[in-house]
Amino acid sequence: MTPDREVAIVAFAQSDHLRRTDDLSEVEMVMPVLHEVLRQTGLKAADIGFTCSGSSDYLAGRAFSFTMALDGVGAWPPISESHVETDGAWALYEAWVKLLTGEADTALVYSYGKSSPGSVRDVLTRQLDPYYLAPLWPDSVALAALQAQALVDAGAADESALAAIAARSREDARANPHAQLPGARPQGEYVVQPLRTGDCPPIGDGAAAVILAAGDRARELCDRPAWIRGMDHRIEAHSLGVRDLTDSPSTRLAAERAGAFERPVDTAELHAPFSSQEVVLTRALGLDDDVRVNPSGGALAANPVMATGLVRLGEAAARIHRGESDRALAHATSGPCLQQNLVAVLEGDPRA
Amino acid sequence: MSVTPPPEVLRAPLVVEFPFTRSLGPVQSAFLTGLRERTVLGVRAEGGRVLVPPVEYDPGTAAELRDLVEVGTTGTVTTWAWNPEPRRGQPLATPFAWVLVRLDGADTALLHALDAPGPEAVRTGLRVRVRWAGERSGAITDIACFEPYDSAADTEPATDARDHDGAFEDPVTGIVAPARLDYTYSPGRAQTRYLHALAERRTVGERCPSCAKVYVPPRGACPTCGVATTDRVEVGPRGTVTTFCIVNIKAKNLDIEVPYVYAHIALDGAGLALHGRIAGIPYDQVRMGLRVEPVWSEDGRYPDHYRPCGEPDADYDTYKELL
Numbered sequence: 277m278t279p280d281r282e283v284a285i286v287a288f289a290q291s292d293h294l295r296r297t298d299d300l301s302e303v304e305m306v307m308p309v310l311h312e313v314l315r316q317t318g319l320k321a322a323d324i325g326f327t328c329s330g331s332s333d334y335l336a337g338r339a340f341s342f343t344m345a346l347d348g349v350g351a352w353p354p355i356s357e358s359h360v361e362t363d364g365a366w367a368l369y370e371a372w373v374k375l376l377t378g379e380a381d382t383a384l385v386y387s388y389g390k391s392s393p394g395s396v397r398d399v400l401t402r403q404l405d406p407y408y409l410a411p412l413w414p415d416s417v418a419l420a421a422l423q424a425q426a427l428v429d430a431g432a433a434d435e436s437a438l439a440a441i442a443a444r445s446r447e448d449a450r451a452n453p454h455a456q457l458p459g460a461r462p463q464g465e466y467v468v469q470p471l472r473t474g475d476c477p478p479i480g481d482g483a484a485a486v487i488l489a490a491g492d493r494a495r496e497l498c499d500r501p502a503w504i505r506g507m508d509h510r511i512e513a514h515s516l517g518v519r520d521l522t523d524s525p526s527t528r529l530a531a532e533r534a535g536a537f538e539r540p541v542d543t544a545e546l547h548a549p550f551s552s553q554e555v556v557l558t559r560a561l562g563l564d565d566d567v568r569v570n571p572s573g574g575a576l577a578a579n580p581v582m583a584t585g586l587v588r589l590g591e592a593a594a595r596i597h598r599g600e601s602d603r604a605l606a607h608a609t610s611g612p613c614l615q616q617n618l619v620a621v622l623e624g625d626p627r628a
Numbered sequence: 629m630s631v632t633p634p635p636e637v638l639r640a641p642l643v644v645e646f647p648f649t650r651s652l653g654p655v656q657s658a659f660l661t662g663l664r665e666r667t668v669l670g671v672r673a674e675g676g677r678v679l680v681p682p683v684e685y686d687p688g689t690a691a692e693l694r695d696l697v698e699v700g701t702t703g704t705v706t707t708w709a710w711n712p713e714p715r716r717g718q719p720l721a722t723p724f725a726w727v728l729v730r731l732d733g734a735d736t737a738l739l740h741a742l743d744a745p746g747p748e749a750v751r752t753g754l755r756v757r758v759r760w761a762g763e764r765s766g767a768i769t770d771i772a773c774f775e776p777y778d779s780a781a782d783t784e785p786a787t788d789a790r791d792h793d794g795a796f797e798d799p800v801t802g803i804v805a806p807a808r809l810d811y812t813y814s815p816g817r818a819q820t821r822y823l824h825a826l827a828e829r830r831t832v833g834e835r836c837p838s839c840a841k842v843y844v845p846p847r848g849a850c851p852t853c854g855v856a857t858t859d860r861v862e863v864g865p866r867g868t869v870t871t872f873c874i875v876n877i878k879a880k881n882l883d884i885e886v887p888y889v890y891a892h893i894a895l896d897g898a899g900l901a902l903h904g905r906i907a908g909i910p911y912d913q914v915r916m917g918l919r920v921e922p923v924w925s926e927d928g929r930y931p932d933h934y935r936p937c938g939e940p941d942a943d944y945d946t947y948k949e950l951l
Contacts, residue, residue, distance in 0.1 A: 300817065301818065303816075304817055307848075307849055321853075321854045337811040347847055347854070348854055349854050350854025353852075393642070393813055394812075398809060402807060407803065408681045413716070429707065468711050468712070469709060469712070515681070516737075517737035
């Protein structure tokens with residue numbers, strides 16, 4: 277769809293992504309990131325028209341865990357606020373829709389996840405079909421490995437191609453001061469064959485925030501706003517056995533509806549927690565070698581679950597803010613084997 | 629008022645366990661009952677495609693699906709992944725392959741485990757068959773796993789799906805899916821400082837540097853101002869009952885006789901009330917404004933309850949903002 281109101285990402289901040297943050301509660305981890313996006317724009321919490329967050333009680337191990345993090349926003353007296361129990365990219369989608377309605381001119385979107393308190397591979401089994409899948413406890417690496425083997429069988433990838441994606445991502449992450457795994461490292465042993473340690477994302481904690489603004493407000497707050505030209509999200513059938521795991525038609529459809537195929541993009545931030553999933557996504561989106569994929573290092577360099585997708589949107593926007601990109605595609609995913617996919621197209625104004 | 633360095637991090641095990649009780653739709657009920665009876669059912673989708681495991685609605689069109697069919701207990705691996713270190717709850721305790729298996733007569737694949745000696749024994753296209761669990765209850769785990777099936781006579785995987793009425797004696801209508809997740813909880817800086825002070829029988833809140841409100845217990849942020857609370861302020865030990873309720877139902881696993889009083893207590897110097905039990909006074913004599921003091925638990929880590937301290941009742945105006 278083509279939005280009839282201009283909305284842009286005008287600020288982005290993220291925490292350092294770390295294996296553990298035992299000394300910080302969630303709100304203590306989130307608050308500095310919130311303060312940083314407010315600082316970038318000069319806005320105060322009271323200036324924000326709408327606030328939306330993304331997180332998961334299953335990661336935290338506690339019900340309504342997001343209400344504690346909300347303290348960091350300054351939510352009293354009550355603000356206009358919402359929460360999604362998934363990656364913050366979907367919180368950004370909700371905030372974008374809110375701004376399109378005209379009910380708000382600015383929005384604060386944030387998300388966070390601490391994977392360190394629990395075992396994220398097991399935690400993610402609880403999102404699966406409770407009748408046929410969850411009783412078998414198939415963990416997130418196992419499901420991604422089934423998808424990777426399907427790619428190998430289809431001739432779309434081999435282990436050396438996957439290793440090259442892992443190495444490129446972590447080399448690129450050297451330039452990302454927030455990354456958990458900067459610099460290439462050995463691929464290591466099989467975690468679940470054919471995926472090796474290097475093909476899997478690091479486990480860690482982190483947070484991210486962006487500020488959205490509409491029209492002239494965006495131009496006031498940011499020298500070069502990252503205009504959201506389109507955004508859409510789509511989902512696959514939930515049963516893994518009915519899907520073609522080597523393809524991602526939901527990503528392609530979301531991209532088409534976001535306008536991604538109208539003109540080439542120069543940059544793509546893809547939410548591919550596993551090296552093999554980058555193969556699926558670049559194929560589904562038809563990205564050619566001219567497109568700079570995951571200059572931030574992507575999810576293979578830092579994977580704060582529930583924030584990783586929002587970080588993709590933020591990183592793509594930040595490249596536009598810095599003048600390093602004119603038209604970028606940002607993608608976020610949720611669920612096993614790229615179950616649900618969100619695509620946004622961001623553009624900067626022409627440079628003088 | 630002082631700013632102290634972060635104390636030693638506290639950690640405690642946190643186990644979240646829940647048995648999900650789920651009812652089954654007619655297709656799921658027939659499928660899971662069928663497994664109990666060593667029969668694998670699928671459902672015919674629009675266009676004749678046979679879905680195994682069966683679903684109640686067509687994944688493409690959302691049409692209601694009810695035409696059950698029986699498919700084979702042998703099939704073909706469509707993709708696989710070797711799991712060298714099985715995790716808790718997974719179908720096999722020794723290394724195994726995760727597999728998607730298209731059973732003979734089905735058009736879609738079922739996820740399960742394959743018992744094989746090693747990854748070299750597994751490939752896409754491998755012929756496999758169901759190994760039934762010894763005890764079956766009507767659950768996906770009634771299939772213990774798959775095992776390789778190398779009958780030379782079975783080179784043509786051509787079992788057609790046969791119509792099936794889905795009727796069994798004593799059908800299962802629900803499942804109980806137990807889930808357990810283990811965490812190691814750390815409370816963060818502010819709550820860690822609070823808990824360390826409690827162990828010294830002191831109640832230490834934190835003041836918002838912006839609005840000066842003192843939070844007890846502190847959570848690390850002032851929800852009004854959205855900034856970190858860092859200035860530590862010792863409050864209490866005495867306080868005022870701002871409001872209360874009388875509990876008449878005994879809580880499970882709680883060794884307290886009912887009725888008892890649970891109250892909001894504004895400790896002296898605190899900007900909001902915390903909650904605690906009131907004892908040492910008949911329940912029907914507790915009142916707003918009652919002045920109380922903590923009674924520490926035997927191991928001294930936290931106040932077990934609060935009791936009257938003998939002071940005259942506080943004037944309403946002194947606590948009305950803390951209600």
